[in-house]
Amino acid sequence: MGCEADSAFVQALQHRPGPVPVAAGGIPLIDLAPLSTAESPPDLAPEVLSGLVKEIEEASREWGFFQVINHGVPLQLLRNLETAAKEFFALPMEEKRKVRRDETNPLGYYDTEHTKNVRDWKEVFDFVTGKQAMVIPASNEGEEKEKEEELQTLKNQWPEYPSELSEASMEYARGVEKLAFRLLELLSLSLGLPAERLNGFFEDQTSFIRLNHYPPCPFPDLALGVGRHKDSGALTVLFQDDVGGLEVKRKSDGEWIRVKPISDSYIVNVGDIIQVWSNEKYESAEHRVVVNSERERFSIPFFFNPAHYTKVKPLVELVDEQNPPKYREYNWGKFFKARKNSNFKKLNVENIQICHFKIAAGEAY
Ligand SMILES: O=C(O)CCC(=O)C(=O)O
Numbered sequence: 383m384g385c386e387a388d389s390a391f392v393q394a395l396q397h398r399p400g401p402v403p404v405a406a407g408g409i410p411l412i413d414l415a416p417l418s419t420a421e422s423p424p425d426l427a428p429e430v431l432s433g434l435v436k437e438i439e440e441a442s443r444e445w446g447f448f449q450v451i452n453h454g455v456p457l458q459l460l461r462n463l464e465t466a467a468k469e470f471f472a473l474p475m476e477e478k479r480k481v482r483r484d485e486t487n488p489l490g491y492y493d494t495e496h497t498k499n500v501r502d503w504k505e506v507f508d509f510v511t512g513k514q515a516m517v518i519p520a521s522n523e524g525e526e527k528e529k530e531e532e533l534q535t536l537k538n539q540w541p542e543y544p545s546e547l548s549e550a551s552m553e554y555a556r557g558v559e560k561l562a563f564r565l566l567e568l569l570s571l572s573l574g575l576p577a578e579r580l581n582g583f584f585e586d587q588t589s590f591i592r593l594n595h596y597p598p599c600p601f602p603d604l605a606l607g608v609g610r611h612k613d614s615g616a617l618t619v620l621f622q623d624d625v626g627g628l629e630v631k632r633k634s635d636g637e638w639i640r641v642k643p644i645s646d647s648y649i650v651n652v653g654d655i656i657q658v659w660s661n662e663k664y665e666s667a668e669h670r671v672v673v674n675s676e677r678e679r680f681s682i683p684f685f686f687n688p689a690h691y692t693k694v695k696p697l698v699e700l701v702d703e704q705n706p707p708k709y710r711e712y713n714w715g716k717f718f719k720a721r722k723n724s725n726f727k728k729l730n731v732e733n734i735q736i737c738h739f740k741i742a743a744g745e746a747y
């Protein structure tokens with residue numbers, strides 16, 4: 383990454399970071415300590431559980447974002463992965479490029495990701511969490527139901543150095559996945575559904591983890607670490623270090639709010655799939671990452687995604703005549719594949735979005 387403001391990184395005027403981030407009215411903080419004594423949320427005392435569910439419900443409805451403390455993920459797992467990630471990103475570019483992602487395998491190292499066709503000031507390393515591989519459709523076109531030969535298996539590619547990266551990654555994945563299931567159960571309860579109503583969608587999950595490195599940027603008022611976007615999966619569970627830079631667009635007034643780093647906490651946000659499942663009771667919030675000229679920043683999102691064959695549509699329990707479905711059904715694997723394709727090819731067309739499946743008011747479904 384050069385020193386001049388390479389035009390590929392420059393955001394349009396209206397999307398550049400603001401001068402002073404709004405500090406007040408931060409995203410809700412939820413203490414998950416009660417969960418540490420329970421195997422799953424329904425084992426909690428009813429009044430404790432209903433308090434927790436209410437907090438989740440309010441935060442998801444008003445913000446689509448919240449922070450959790452006492453989350454139960456062993457901190458050592460996080461520290462091990464952080465250390466290995468830093469060692470990996472500090473390697474010479476030629477080493478990192480040995481595990482570079484390409485058109486056929488979107489997993490591994492990548493430093494030219496574009497969000498809404500502007501290059502992000504970051505480098506990433508992606509790996510899948512389920513059995514070192516994940517199955518998705520080979521194409522985003524064609525029949526709804528894929529046959530075996532129309533599927534593609536994506537495999538993790540691990541670098542030679544640091545040798546600990548693969549083990550640290552997979553151990554961390556197990557820990558954060560457990561937290562993601564507890565959060566999913568709380569979200570399900572908050573929608574008035576049984577705790578485990580959504581778990582089945584994740585049996586053959588297409589979840590993945592991204593290691594993000596944002597180097598210091600010589601023109602931080604022109605570029606972004608990640609341009610404004612919404613996460614397309616079900617739920618994101620994000621670790622950020624103490625540098626800060628994540629901003630969330632507040633629903634109530636459209637202001638960009640900086641998420642204050644709280645050590646040993648996670649930031650959780652509902653993605654587009656929960657927006658559709660909940661028939662828009664919860665909305666996936668727009669967010670972006672601001673960079674700075676002095677300190678590098680690391681973050682580790684876990685993208686909790688259902689099986690590729692999941693047909694995403696508003697949950698039947700949440701729709702009726704008064705509250706008709708707001709989205710047509712779509713196939714998650716095809717959607718995911720289309721996103722990955724357009725990212726790699728930097729197509730100069732609009733990315734696939736859930737709004738393309740939105741049912742207009744008054745339209746038959
Ligand atoms: O680095 C962060 O804080 C957030 C990154 C993010 O939003 C993403 O990778 O989708």
Ligand SMILES: [Fe+2]
Nearest residue numbers: 611612613669
């Ligand atoms: Fe994101």
